Amino acid sequence: MGFLFDIKEATYKWLGIGSIVFGLILVAFGWDMMRDPKTAYLGYQALGGCLPFLLVIGILFLSVGLKAEREVREFEKLAAYLKAYRRIKIGALASKMKLSEYETERRIIRCVRLRLLTGHIDRATNEFFNPAGTEGKTLISCPQCGGSVEQMVMAGETGKCPYCGSLLTAGKG
């Protein structure tokens, strides 16, 4: 369903740019007509009557299209982050996306609906994880200080003891 977004974005932009280009063509013809005294009034009508309307419509559509494009890019970026991290706290993601936690979660939910990503939110840790984020191993305590770590780490990933800062891993592969 994500493609619908793209269609919406592109349609608005096409309409916007089409209106502006049509307006510019009108300028060209209007200008040409104004040079001939017989058709000057038509040139004035084209420039004065249609041009502002076309330009306003064009700019309006273009701005809506650009806004939709920005939205699409943000959703894609969010989905890419969630894919890259596999398991990430929503707070950490919010700081990366420069959004509030609430808004970040709303967008994640929206991404899931648009089928841009699949995954779930773990309510105990407030983490989002995709299917690859379920295959980790649990670190229970830190071998250096004995502190409780309680983290799930994936293959090749490193956990961090919240007490002594030691880096830990669940294994090499």
Next chain:
Amino acid sequence: MGKILGLGENAHWSLGVLFILMFLVGLGSGMLYLSNGDVGGAVSVLGPCAVIGLVPGVIFLFFAAKLSKERGDLERLGLFLARKGRATVAEVSAEFKWAEPDAEDRIVLALAENKVAGNFDRGTRQFYTEASVQNMEFVAKCGACGAGIGAWVSKTEPAKCSYCNSEPRPGFVLPPPLPAPVPMLYGPQPGVPLQYAAAPPGGAPAYGMPAYGAPAYGMPVYGAPGYGMPAYGAQAVPPGQVPFQPGQTMAAPFQQTLAPPVAPRVLAATPPGQMPFPSGQSPTVPPVGASYHSPYPEGAPPPPPPAPRRKRTVKFLFFSMKSGALKAVGFPLFIFGFMVLVASIYVSREPQFVGLGPLTVICSALFYLPPLLIGAALIIRAYREEKYKEQLLDIVDYIETYRRITLNLLAQKMQAPEEKVRKIISDILEFQLVEGYLTPDGSEFIISLRKEDVKSLRACPYCRNPNLNLQVIRGGSEKCPYCSGVIYFQEGS
């Protein structure tokens, strides 16, 4: 990302060139006019050509160049990451001279566009490729001096401890398939690189205490060879002075070794199905040897694919069409009423109605007012229905994403009263959008899951409270109500 009209890089180049060609044709015509002395004609051709050809052409070419640069950057980044295997965001930032947030964004983009395959490491903020997982190993501590290293090192490239300058690899490496506990042994071991000195039997001056009851446990006899801890970076023992074993010939590397004797510590894994802490030990401060709990056998079966989403039911489709139908009726009615109103005002200004104008408008209200009001009401209703549908789908998404969620939390997320959420949930169940149920006390909604996706916990692995009755869903976790420890779902637990 600098795309206009959703077009790709090649389309931008093509359109840019096409527009520029149009401009050049116009320019040629303008020149012909100029050569004939017709300045006005030249201007009339060059003006439109500049507007229609040059401006869009330059814009398209500018975006094409931008897209090309972005693609090139991502390709270079992909190659860099593939070559490094593991790279921090700071390294990428320094290499490509991007700000760190930009560097992270681009790494993520490169991954999304399949320029490189890998993942982010949350602990070290490093990106690592899938190949590097097999080619690198994690060294938590230097085996020689005990300094905390906490780094991933290549298996094939030499690595040195920055503190003692020795090879740190055989330190506290925690491989996943941990073998059965092995007592601390001295002397050359199979699999242990030979640059480490062998310890004399009976009096091992090894770092760290050996296991209780092990042959080397306790201090050696005063004056015995190897008594006391060797100084860090101690000198090599002169050949022949410390007899390692009567009659034993030492291997050449041992004669050159400067590092103190160290026995590799092998951390024992808790056998599957057992508590991570042996009985009698404090659960809050577990022993070092029991710190890594991996009760899951290597090569555990992959998790089953996620449950497919339910298809929208016919009932829901009718519900979805409701707002559209309301709009389809409401808008024409409203427009019709509005047109009749405008017509009545227009007619009231006709000469034959002079003096009766306002009366005409009031009388014709019978014709325009009902469609206007009904149309407006239907449109408002349609928008309300649409909002309700949006809320309903949002709740479906929250439920499917959380899988089990309290109504209180759902109400917070939706910024709506709990009663409304409860009503929406009953509609969701009626439309069969989600398979699930409300708990008997009505405080929580739980999605129906496959049996293999749920684990019941009777005891907490941290506080060992046997009264625990928690259900953990695949990939998720639950907090122990007694010790607040986070218990993850794991295969085989």
